[in-house]
Amino acid sequence: xxxxxxxxxxxxxxxxxxxxxxxxxxxxxxxxxxxxxxxxxxxxxxxxxxxxxxxxxxxxxxxxxxxxxxxxxxxxxxxxxxxxxxxxxxxxxxxxxxxxxxxxxxxxxxxxxxxxxxxxxxxxxxxxxxxxxxxxxxxxxxxxxxxxxxxxxxxxxxxxxxxxxxxxxxxxxxxxxxxxxxxxxxxxxxxxxxxxxxxxxxxxxxxxxxxxxxxxxxxxxxxxxxxxxxxxxxxxxxxxxxxxxxxxxxxxxxxxxxxxxxxx
Numbered sequence: 001x002x003x004x005x006x007x008x009x010x011x012x013x014x015x016x017x018x019x020x021x022x023x024x025x026x027x028x029x030x031x032x033x034x035x036x037x038x039x040x041x042x043x044x045x046x047x048x049x050x051x052x053x054x055x056x057x058x059x060x061x062x063x064x065x066x067x068x069x070x071x072x073x074x075x076x077x078x079x080x081x082x083x084x085x086x087x088x089x090x091x092x093x094x095x096x097x098x099x100x101x102x103x104x105x106x107x108x109x110x111x112x113x114x115x116x117x118x119x120x121x122x123x124x125x126x127x128x129x130x131x132x133x134x135x136x137x138x139x140x141x142x143x144x145x146x147x148x149x150x151x152x153x154x155x156x157x158x159x160x161x162x163x164x165x166x167x168x169x170x171x172x173x174x175x176x177x178x179x180x181x182x183x184x185x186x187x188x189x190x191x192x193x194x195x196x197x198x199x200x201x202x203x204x205x206x207x208x209x210x211x212x213x214x215x216x217x218x219x220x221x222x223x224x225x226x227x228x229x230x231x232x233x234x235x236x237x238x239x240x241x242x243x244x245x246x247x248x249x250x251x252x253x254x255x256x257x258x259x260x261x262x263x264x
Contacts, residue, residue, distance in 0.1 A: 004180030035139030
């Protein structure tokens with residue numbers, strides 16, 4: 001059984017199904033430049049901006065960092081098996097309680113707390129990652145603030161998020177894809193946030209299309225009004241959007257039966 005991201009990596013020639021060029025590109029401008037260098041890696045920056053945006057929009061910090069807390073719990077379970085005294089959940093709770101807003105200390109705590117997400121999603125990789133080494137310097141903090149601001153403004157332009165952190169229970173998952181969660185839904189669009197220095201890849205496009213298909217199979221009412229899929233990149237302040245009616249029926253069928261495997 002796979003997550004959505006792991007499953008689509010197995011797809012040969014994903015460009016035969018969907019391309020980034022199929023999407024309409026929309027550039028936004030705020031007149032601000034990001035600092036060129038950051039003290040945390042790109043994948044962690046993506047999680048930081050995503051979770052901080054959820055917290056800022058919803059006002060519910062604990063819910064926004066739910067997966068990070070779950071990751072800290074799992075880290076304690078794994079390390080206790082190796083004779084290490086559990087301390088990660090306690091450390092994560094301390095970080096969570098220090099997130100107050102946009103001050104520098106809060107941003108450092110956000111970066112370290114977001115690092116626990118890796119324990120939830122990829123514990124093998126997390127074992128090689130020392131959270132205490134995570135440090136958000138001044139340029140990094142500036143970039144976090146600016147990208148969170150861009151994301152919040154983008155959501156306002158879209159009419160606001162109706163749900164963050166969406167999943168596909170009860171009928172969207174299969175024996176092939178048993179996990180996977182998306183970023184946010186607006187009134188008619190399913191969005192995935194990608195904090196990238198370059199344009200999205202074909203696999204990014206296939207990922208968001210797979211989310212759409214799983215949403216339609218999930219049985220949840222909220223997905224019935226979704227007619228578009230999109231990718232938003234706050235680093236470049238650019239969105240890519242596609243009306244699903246423009247996707248060929250045979251492509252939807254291939255995602256349903258060859259990737260998610262509803263017919264299995």
